[in-house]
Amino acid sequence: PDAFAARENLGCFVGGEEDCVEAAREVLDLLVAHVTDAGGPGSAQLARAAYSLQAAAQLVAAVEADALYHAVRTSSDMGEIAGMRAGAITPAGDALLAAVTDGRFDGTYTVEMLMGELTAALTTADDADLILPQAEAVQRLLELLAIIGGSDKAPSALSLVYREEDACAKEGLDWTRAEQTYGDHGHDHDHDEDADWGDDFGDAGIMDDDGMTGAYPGFN
Incomplete structure (x- = not known):
């Protein structure tokens, strides 16, 4: 903390x-x-950029594994699953999963700090004319979390983006902010069969009908 x-x-x-x-x-x-x-x-800055990319990958891997287990547990009678830590997780990822499980979403190392570090890494890659789709995708997720009010929370709070709206509200996150920013499609998009994600997110520089927009480096 x-x-x-x-x-x-x-x-x-x-x-x-x-x-x-x-x-x-x-x-x-x-x-x-x-x-x-x-x-x-110059080597220390390069090493720090590489470290940031690895940390971001571990973060999203952990929270998406948690999201999968959470979704299956809540939609079936399977109950608790002993194999949550399936073997590929790193010690840092394991610690993050423990924070998610315990509901520890606050700390002095914040989403805003992580976003700054990841931006520096992406800038380093851009200077080398290198495209890093995974890192850019993680940055978009972090931006979404920041928009709904999570910029001052710990990175473990990224798991809340995959949860239901009421779980987010308990942690002070407000999905109406995302609706105002990206368009009125609502958070419960899993059940919105008519949603056009290309149109919803095109103006935000994330995606249009032809794929990724040119608003971020590498996806022209």
Whole structure:
């Protein structure tokens, strides 16, 4: 819940000339427990971007696995399923699933911070003329969560995007904000057979009738 309070919970990448890195290490060791030397100048920023992409992938994998189990449990008599952690999850993903299960959606490391880090990673990829569809999809999901009021919540709150409207309301999330932003299609889109998602999301820069729009890098 207080992500920045414990030195053991913090780490950083450092890159540059060897003597400069060594001169800075004493200060870095006071601030964070895990200092990773990434190489020459610029390497730390690149390593941080790669780390952000990996973290985003773990996040969406965990919450979508949870969404699948939650949907099956609530729509059948299957009850609790012992195999929720099916074997591919990382320790970080396992910790995130525990937070989702316990309903821990608040913390000092927020969705807004994660979005900033993911934006930096996507900018790095864009500078290299590289398309990263998975990372961009995660960023769109995080933007949706922020729009409905979750920007100051912990990343575990992304799981709420897959839940029913009343579950979101209990955590202070308001789907009418999404309706105002994206169009009046409502949150309960699973039962809206006539919904045209291309038209609904086209003006928001997410999708049109021909596929992805050019509003975000890589999808022209």
